[in-house]
Amino acid sequence: MAKVLMMPFDGARESMVATTAPQDVSREDAATFDVLRKMREDILCCALKPDQKLRFGELRQRYDTSVGTLREALSHLVSEGLARTEAGRGFQVAPISLADFLDLSELRVYLETRTLADAIRHGTDAWEADIVSSHFLLSKLGKPSPDDPVSLKREWGKRHKRFHDALVATCTSPWSLHFRSELFDQARRYHWLTMIHARSRRRNEHLELRDAVLARDVDLACGLIEKHIRGTVEQAASEVPGLTLEVAKRKRT
Amino acid sequence: MAKVLMMPFDGARESMVATTAPQDVSREDAATFDVLRKMREDILCCALKPDQKLRFGELRQRYDTSVGTLREALSHLVSEGLARTEAGRGFQVAPISLADFLDLSELRVYLETRTLADAIRHGTDAWEADIVSSHFLLSKLGKPSPDDPVSLKREWGKRHKRFHDALVATCTSPWSLHFRSELFDQARRYHWLTMIHARSRRRNEHLELRDAVLARDVDLACGLIEKHIRGTVEQAASEVPGLTLEVAKRKRT
DNA sequence: AGTCCTGAAAGTTTCGAAAATTCATTTACA
DNA sequence: TGTAAATGAATTTTCGAAACTTTCAGGACT
Known part of the structure; x- marks a missing residue:
């Protein structure tokens, strides 16, 4: 909160670049948001490939977090259209065509x-x-x-x-x-x-x-x-x- | 699952109405999806009013479910623009204007x-x-x-x-x-x-x-x-x- | 050969309690 | 009297284990 005020120099330097307009509706919570951002980036860069099955075991290791947190992030990605889910059979990366x-x-x-x-x-x-x-x-x-x-x-x-x-x-x-x-x-x-x-x-x-x-x-x-x-x-x-x-x-x- | 098959009459009558085209990208999991649907409907009908704070305690009672499940549904609603969230201070219904x-x-x-x-x-x-x-x-x-x-x-x-x-x-x-x-x-x-x-x-x-x-x-x-x-x-x-x-x-x- | 069961393994979903954070109120100090 | 620090309650966030479902492999039967 007061981070910027306490570090005027770095803050100012960064704000020149980071003054991105607040365009998106959502603003998420620290840890969950972190995982979400990383996962989104990984899907966008095909580090997680289209159609790939997203198993909790692997993801848990990759992002060093719990199932609950993962589930929340996944849920977000689903409604962004970057992932799919079917009742009882988990999540997968959205296909491309x-x-x-x-x-x-x-x-x-x-x-x-x-x-x-x-x-x-x-x-x-x-x-x-x-x-x-x-x-x-x-x-x-x-x-x-x-x-x-x-x-x-x-x-x-x-x-x-x-x-x-x-x-x-x-x-x-x-x-x-x-x-x-x-x-x-x-x-x-x-x-x-x-x-x-x-x-x-x-x-x-x-x-x-x-x-x-x-x-x-x-x-x-x-x-x-x-x-x-x-x-x-x-x-x-x-x-x-x-x-x-x-x-x-x-x-x- | 087999509900429709076991109740042919009601099932048939309902299917006449429920043949909605599969238009949406997401298809969710049974219990979570249920909560999500109910919450969405409640926001749409202003049973949960704009700007209203969404405390887990109350929601847990209202929808008879756990925090984890709620969180997942809330997360979905956020990216649909029906709710807001800020790090550490929970969720609230999206404002209207x-x-x-x-x-x-x-x-x-x-x-x-x-x-x-x-x-x-x-x-x-x-x-x-x-x-x-x-x-x-x-x-x-x-x-x-x-x-x-x-x-x-x-x-x-x-x-x-x-x-x-x-x-x-x-x-x-x-x-x-x-x-x-x-x-x-x-x-x-x-x-x-x-x-x-x-x-x-x-x-x-x-x-x-x-x-x-x-x-x-x-x-x-x-x-x-x-x-x-x-x-x-x-x-x-x-x-x-x-x-x-x-x-x-x-x-x- | 092909189909249908059965049970074990793998994986997903749900839950509530522990940890961390915010909020509200009181208390201390200038 | 007003501001700041401190305490405790309320709330959110994170986690891992228990319950449940699906998947798969092996064996029995047609």
Whole structure:
């Protein structure tokens, strides 16, 4: 609570980066939230693979916590759509498929453009500064290729999310922001697969996007982000092996 | 499990009504899910009032279950936006405000029209039959006035949701359906308040909506549902006492 | 060979008590 | 009289063990 006040220097330095807008509805409890965050990150980065069975024994070891706490985190993940559960037979990581990626991307196009347009209209100096700052941090890394170490990919993922969050931070619609954020996370799973497999490079769309937003050009910015989203889908569809035939994988009826 | 098989008559009669399309992403465990469902219903019907503190002691008694199970259900509700939590100080029912209702309704307009248009394009005979059936059940009750008993209001709420679910059941976008469903539930809290307080009657919009949908008239149906949503907002804003000044209620900052 | 039981093993779900934290009230001090 | 520290009650959070369910393997029967 008083942590920031007691450590003015570190606090100030961090707040420059961490002034992320309070976009999400939920704010959780210390230990449980910690586990939840780690698990979410692990699912997003496919450290816990799609369809993988999530046994309490293993998870308990991995996250060093009790079943109750795990269950709570799992429950959260289920309603975020990152995990599934069936009565009596435990939890598993939510499956992925090209159809799913297409579906969520279509909705993302709407939510990203909607929130971005609104954010631009309500932009402030602090908002611009945060965009500049987070873009700087993102560009400093450069999109990782398949050979780069996992830690780098993870860091890039974080900064990527941070940049996109900064863009829409001044949007005035909490619900739009909430759903946008959930879908963005969903998309991160597919982005991760792309980073793992795809070798083709796309031109730096983030720079164009940043400049369009800073110029307060709503139409241009929305057009760019739409292309950006659709581009990632196409790249994933063509370069991630297995993602196209995902339908054949089904066991159900 | 075998309950339906053992009671053929009641089972059959109920299944006519309960053939709700499997629209939601989550499917939960028996006992926990039961508690979750009850709590959700209680929040939606303001039996648990907005901002109300949710103490484990009381809840434990009310739902006859353990803290662990409660915690899991609460956690679910938090990510659905029906409850809040802060580290170390427990849970409370999510607040309501006119601003929130306006915000979520705007997004609802988009999601309802989007899903409805798609559902109409992919409509089947079974879908039409389900619409006819659920509309029949809804119209049989007639919108309750403030004096009607709570049980009637609850039943109407269920049938109302069931009718609207039936309309979009054949929509092909799982994500759109998922978010639509969440927002619909959110709106139910405000509908409940309207039922409690509002005395004005609106003409039967559900009938028009049903016929437009059955006639596969996308534009008309979408227009009607848009008016329907905006109508409920206006009615709530003007007839639910306290909803307009909700902003002044804040304690923060 | 294939199906149906049976029992053991693995895994999940539920529970209530112990530990930790917050909240409210009183007491001490300026 | 007002502020700060201290105490104790109330509440939340975490945990692991008991109860229950599903899964799997082996054997009996068709």
